[in-house]
Amino acid sequence: MSNRTVHGPSGSATPSRRSLREALFIVLLGTGLALVANAISPRGIPLVGDFSRGAALANRNTEELAALPAEIDLAHVHDIVAAIARRAPADSGSARPSAAGADTSLAAALAAGAVLLDARTADVYAAGHIPGALNLPAAEFDQAYPGLKSRIKAASLLVVYCDGGDCELSHDLAGMLKDMGHGPIQLFPGGFDAWMEAGHDMREGPEP
Amino acid sequence: MSARRILYHLVRVAVGAVFLYASVHKVIAPAEFSRTVYHYQLLPAAAINLIAIVLPWIEGVVGICLILGVKMRGAAGIAVVSLLVFLVAMGSALARGLNIDCGCFAAAGTKLGFDRIVGDLVLLAAAALLYRESARESIALTALPSLAPSSVKESS
Numbered sequence: 571m572s573n574r575t576v577h578g579p580s581g582s583a584t585p586s587r588r589s590l591r592e593a594l595f596i597v598l599l600g601t602g603l604a605l606v607a608n609a610i611s612p613r614g615i616p617l618v619g620d621f622s623r624g625a626a627l628a629n630r631n632t633e634e635l636a637a638l639p640a641e642i643d644l645a646h647v648h649d650i651v652a653a654i655a656r657r658a659p660a661d662s663g664s665a666r667p668s669a670a671g672a673d674t675s676l677a678a679a680l681a682a683g684a685v686l687l688d689a690r691t692a693d694v695y696a697a698g699h700i701p702g703a704l705n706l707p708a709a710e711f712d713q714a715y716p717g718l719k720s721r722i723k724a725a726s727l728l729v730v731y732c733d734g735g736d737c738e739l740s741h742d743l744a745g746m747l748k749d750m751g752h753g754p755i756q757l758f759p760g761g762f763d764a765w766m767e768a769g770h771d772m773r774e775g776p777e778p
Numbered sequence: 779m780s781a782r783r784i785l786y787h788l789v790r791v792a793v794g795a796v797f798l799y800a801s802v803h804k805v806i807a808p809a810e811f812s813r814t815v816y817h818y819q820l821l822p823a824a825a826i827n828l829i830a831i832v833l834p835w836i837e838g839v840v841g842i843c844l845i846l847g848v849k850m851r852g853a854a855g856i857a858v859v860s861l862l863v864f865l866v867a868m869g870s871a872l873a874r875g876l877n878i879d880c881g882c883f884a885a886a887g888t889k890l891g892f893d894r895i896v897g898d899l900v901l902l903a904a905a906a907l908l909y910r911e912s913a914r915e916s917i918a919l920t921a922l923p924s925l926a927p928s929s930v931k932e933s934s
Contacts, residue, residue: 585851585913592852596843600836608808608831615808619827625816629809629827691889694877709879709889738813742886 626738626759639744642729642756644764647700650684650729651770654702657682683726689743690732690762698772700731700765705777708732708743715750722747727754734761786911787847793857793904794844801838803884808834811885817878818871836860844908854909861902868895 608614615629627635686703688695695705704721706714715722722728728747732739744755758764766772804811812830815821821829836856843853864882871878871890880890882897 589851589855589909589913592849593855594852596839596849596852596856597836600839601832603839604832604835607805607835613806613808615812615827615831617828617831618824619812619816619830621816621823621826625813628816629812691877736817 624738625736626741637748638741639730639748639755639757642758644758644760644768647686647729647731647758647760647765648768648770650686650727651700651702653682653684654686683724685721685725685728687722687728687730687743687747688732688762689730689739690737692776694733696774696776698762698766698774700762701771701773703731703773706743708739708746711743711746722752727756728752729756729758731758731761731765734759734763737761786908789904790844790847790850790908793901793908794841794846794853796841796901797837797844797857798841800883801834801841804830804834804881805838807885811881814879814881814886817876818867818881819874819876820867820870850912851909854905854912857905858902858909861898861905865895865898865902868898 608617619629621628630638686700687706688699688703689706689708690699691707691709692705695703695707699705704718706718730740730744730747732743740757740759740761744757747753747755762772808827808830811834812827815826815830816823837860840853840856840860843849844857868880868890872892872895876890878890879886880888880894882888882894
């Protein structure tokens with residue numbers, strides 16, 4: 571490792587030029603292949619992307635955009651959190667609709683059986699989440715899903731959220747839940763940030 | 779073949795395989811990878827897609843070159859530079875407290891963490907050794923053309 575090959579004065583310039591020449595060849599070859607493949611592939615994306623509506627919606631084709639779940643607003647999430655709190659005062663009871671609910675509207679019925687899912691990682695969830703939300707990290711879906719499957723199946727509505735803003739974990743999780751045949755699913759795009767900005771309480775700690 | 783040469787070829791193929799493997803999912807899913815690049819918050823929005831399209835292919839070509847042992851100096855050089863760039867990108871993302879996908883081996887879905895930094899450093903060391911060794915090889919070949927076996931001579 572320490573013995574250097576002794577070479578003449580011209581020897582140092584030529585090898586580095588050769589490195590650059592070879593590197594340029596590889597970069598050009600890769601770029602050319604990439605542009606051709608991107609142009610002919612159905613999975614190709616525009617050369618300049620539109621990130622004006624956040625990363626979660628960027629580079630999705632019209633079919634993908636149409637397949638995204640419906641969005642739910644903060645007020646409705648607040649109703650769901652209240653319904654979950656009525657349903658299970660302290661512990662994590664099963665997802666049965668509340669019999670004591672005075673409101674009989676469809677929204678209230680859905681809220682009563684709704685399950686709120688936090689798509690963020692377990693440590694972020696433990697640092698603070700919307701009260702009553704269950705943690706189903708999109709990144710560890712396969713490990714976390716079996717433990718929550720029965721509660722998800724029993725839900726009348728699944729509401730998925732993450733941080734809000736550019737966060738797209740909720741989109742990922744909604745897609746995975748849809749693939750598993752679950753529904754209806756709604757997305758809370760404002761997410762945890764919007765919940766906190768509205769001055770609501772959060773809950774800390776891991777999933778009960 | 780000396781032990782050093784055997785080690786060189788083993789490392790060459792191993793690093794090449796890692797690069798090729800790392801490129802596949804990103805090549806297949808450019809839309810996902812573009813969102814991962816976006817989350818690093820390092821590039822202007824206008825550059826993100828271009829990088830997301832081109833980078834995985836360069837990664838793949840580098841991997842193939844390393845595996846086949848062709849254009850070794852260029853491939854090892856790009857490997858070193860790209861691993862340094864990834865190191866800076868990942869380090870800055872962790873320093874900023876970003877909780878994002880790594881984009882290392884999959885376009886999305888694998889979390890960025892310190893283990894990825896360690897992995898990058900290991901690869902970086904291997905790629906740097908490959909670059910050194912391939913430079914040494916080409917110097918030796920140009921300095922002593924008469925001693926170089928014709929089968930080892932690279933066409934360029």
